Every structure is written in C-alpha cells, then in structure tokens.
Amino acid sequence: MAVDAWLRSGLHFHAMRDWFTHTDLLLAGMWGGVGGILPPPAALLRGFKGWRVETNHIDQDFLSETVWPIVRHDVLIHDSVFTGCLGSVRFPPYGALLPGAHIGQNAFPQFTRSED
Numbered sequence: 001m002a003v004d005a006w007l008r009s010g011l012h013f014h015a016m017r018d019w020f021t022h023t024d025l026l027l028a029g030m031w032g033g034v035g036g037i038l039p040p041p042a043a044l045l046r047g048f049k050g051w052r053v054e055t056n057h058i059d060q061d062f063l064s065e066t067v068w069p070i071v072r073h074d075v076l077i078h079d080s081v082f083t084g085c086l087g088s089v090r091f092p093p094y095g096a097l098l099p100g101a102h103i104g105q106n107a108f109p110q111f112t113r114s115e116d
Helices: 002-009 041-046 058-071
Strands: 013-017 031-033 075-079
Touching: 002 013, 002 075, 041 058
Parallel strands: 013 075
Antiparallel strands: 013 031
C-alpha cells in the first residue's frame, strides 16, 4: 500500500521507516526511486568520504552522505514512529501487520523453526 501511495504521489523517491531504530535518513533496502535520476553508482562512490572506522553502518553513511542530498526534496517518506520528521507521513491504514512485526524487520517472530 505504501509503494502504491508513492507511485501516485508524483515524487521520484520513496523511503520507509517503521520501527524505533529506523533513525537513518535512508535505510538500505527500504527506499527506492525512479531510474535515471541519481548519478551512476561509481560516481556516487567516488564522492563518498567514509568517516567511521567501523563498517557495519557504512551503507547508511553512504546513503546519508551521497544519495540523501539528491533525493531529499523529491521523496515521499512513510514513517510510523517519527511521523512528521523531515516531512514524513503515516503509512496508509491498510495491510495490518502481526503484532510486534514491522516493515524491514530482519526476524520472523511468527515462524517457528522446524525440527529436522
């Protein structure tokens, strides 16, 4: 439903944040856009100046430093926790998730491991 809302918005980019830890400007895997707007990836990488020693957050740093400045004025942001931040709006009121579940989660609490 959120992607459908973005497609109707006329904006070139879409970002989603759906949990208390979703505080980065763009979350890797939870944003998208129309092709041909961003510079080629190689050009974006050349302009990236990583500032952390750690590497488990480098994708978020890359998006914040190189992609966000390009998309920030042409993006629909759906955010269920920090609604209003950076112009974000609530998710459409359809397609309810299971309690405790959220978009972009990396665990599936509704599934149990089967015994082999």
